[in-house]
Amino acid sequence: MYAKTIQSLSLMSYLQHLEDQSIYIFREAFANFKNMAMPWSMGKDSNTLIWLAKKAFAGKIPFPLLHIDTTYEFPEMLAFREWARKHYEIDLIVMVNDEARKRGIGYETHDPVTVTHELKSAALQQALAKYKWDALVTGIRRDEDSTRAKERYFSPRTADNEWEYRDQPPEFWGQFTTAVKPGEHVRVQPLLDWTELDIWEYVRREGIPIPKMYFAQNGRRYRSLGCWPITKSIESSVDTLEGIVEELKTTKTSERAGRAQDHHERNAMQKLRAKGFM
């Protein structure tokens, strides 16, 4: 047998498998869609996506990135945004839902679900209407939330930006849904199979630059980064990546526990997601 003539049977690492799969997904998306973009939140997942895109496209990301600026961004994160824009040579679009802010929508006066919907989902909707993207690369992972466990790598969204989770197309052997009707778009999700721990291990393996806010300052650090009024830091003295990975291996608190909008009511996350939240 031919198979036996080649000796090097190496155990490929699981992270390598994830990297290869993500790169494959990126390239399939770019080959199949005419006008794609990548929302970018500057968190660890988002920065891993940039890293993978750089690898997928030989160092040049051939589509724009979108930052939805809620106007409640941490100043540290805005500083990171400007650093990354230059460092990675990103074509960056910044989108703010000015209309909602003028109507007075804000955390001071509205509940987090409403604010998140207006300043994130609606802003994304406005960007979609303006730029007419047919594919959006997202950094969502199946382990983040139980509704996300049901996602596909290529997940079609209706013209109203809705997710028809009841009737999803089959997806196997690297063959994805790539046809969209006018006005529809596909969510491309290269990190679907990654876990939070995988992301950190990969950041460490590759040395991916990430925001400093993940590391402890005066005994507290952020595990997940969102709008400042609803994002809580956790008690931690961890100031190295190794420390983060160790802390994660022992913790049982879910990652988004620091995000207030998820816990507002039962199934809040599902409602947000069906309306187009990532």
Add this chain to the structure above:
Amino acid sequence: MSKGVVMPPAPKPVPADYVPVFFPKRQGGARAAGGPEEPRTSIVVVGHVDHGKSTLIGRLLADTGSLPEGKLEAAEKASREEGMPLEYAFLLDALLEEQAQNITIDTTRIGFRHNGRSFEIIDAPGHREFIKNMVTGAAAAEEAILLIDAKEGLKEQTRRHGLLLSLLGVSRVIVAVNKMDLVDWKEDRFRTLEREIREYLGGLAISPREVIPISAREGANVMRRDSKNLSWWKGPTLLDALVAVAGQQGIQTEGPLRFSVQDVYRFDERRVVAGKLESGRIKVGDPIVFFPDRKSSRIKTIESWGEEKPLTEVGSGQSVAVTLEEQIFVERGHVGSLPDHSPVESREVRARIFWLDPEPLRLQAPVQLRLGTQSVEARIVAIDRVVDAEKLEAANEAREEVGRFEVAEVRLRCRRPLVYDSHEKVAATGRFALQRGPRIGGGGIITEADYPISLAKAVTGEHLTWTEGRVSPESRASHFGHEGAVIWLTGLSGSGKSTIAVALESLLFRRGIGSMILDGDNLRHGLCADLGFSLEDRAENIRRAGEVAKLMAESGLVVISSLISPLCKERDAVRSSCHASGLNFSEVYIDAPIAACEKRDPRGLYQKARKGEIKGFTGIDSPYEPPQKADLVLHTATEKVEESVGRLLEHVLGLVQLKEVDRTSAGGPGGQI
């Protein structure tokens, strides 16, 4: 209605010298073999509806302590709200309507760890309507747990899922006989079911690793042994059985090189060929042949963005990007191979397919066949047998269609040659998805492959007939899958026109594009036998050639005319005549200095002209006017033939290939073939 949150103090602005970035120290770097992380096994749980899949998964997560804080409590709360005792299935069935219906809707994935091993469970639903999700889940799994209800025994879906597992290539199977508590933990009931399921799976060439009695609800024999009720059981618990072989799938078995090209990037001066190594390895310096064109080159570099040292070798399963020594024409859908151990290239495919769409797949109906990065229109030309998943028997009557959830052995014929392997030899290039309209409706594995004979030449065009009457250029184009065109090669004698024309014709033909060479010398044997070499006669010769080319292009062919055609005026006349008829026309200048042509002098004509034996020879004693506005210039004296032909092919494809919009409307007329 809405109310704000309690606002924390606003964050302070950052100082101008604030460094917002943390630069982690790179550990090991990419492509490092092994690595600190654990191997992970993905498991699919299948079986008949209500045989307890979600409960088993909930139990695995709870027993191994893999639930995030709050999940167990949330499930308890949800169970109370529905007025039930703790339902382990609620841990997974996160969506509201699932809880109401008590069935799992879609594929869910969730991880757990046990004894230093990581697992990822892909939960596949048992409801008959949702079998497409089971396929999605099972296709990605390395190991399957097939659940059987001890009381109900083997049901339709037990058998169907078993069949699909064998079809999807999941060969590692553990059977768990669940709900043993409902049959009073009786060993004889278990042994009867064990016999039945082993016999059934044996018929599908699946030999289950273990058949294990459990009760997911009671937590018996999942993680913990139940010495009271299952004292007769001497075998492993379910988790022991899983851990026993976990991680072994990480070993990549090597096979012949198959490099599926996803794209070619030209973001800078490099031409980067990106794709997936479906099997085999790539090393810098290795020869590589791309099918179906059979253009060969060598690997120059392996793309290494983010690496400390440039990569020199990559192995099976990896995403790769390479540059090649020669600028040969490569595009998405091509498959790279070594010169020997090449894949099959054929328009005929024998396969076992499964169909998931409610609308049946009919004989002769067009369907898109997607294999790796190839996508070709195909149709079923013969249904040899349809397998009944319940009885594992072939249906008796001759069938004209494959219905929903049916499995069939078929012959498919593709519009263009497909590059493939038998599933047995190379799994990744031996399986495909079938797409109708925008949705994937089924898939299949290739059961037979005739190495290495290519049927491409033998069968091309065999079933295409001329459509008579009033046929619009559009429907003609959609019928053939491409537009017609006149590709007008002009250049000195000996510049390489014929060589390039012959190469281009065969490349186009291999892609299913009808093409024909119109050679100047050949025309003079018949149509233009009455013409000499005076300037007038030569002008008439070109006019006639132009008219013939036009007629052939109108009929849908890509005509490659290969004539010296020395004068701008005459070439422009052909161009405008073609454009007037709405035809594609490209003037391609085969540019080689006369000294180079004379040196080549393949037919000794320059020598004769120099001696005065031929009068009025272009370039010697008759003028040649280089094109002022050629659509493409090929420098045959300085480029390799492969480079010239590659650039020309790219140019021609851009001209004649149907755009996405045309392709979708092409379904109608194509169906009449």
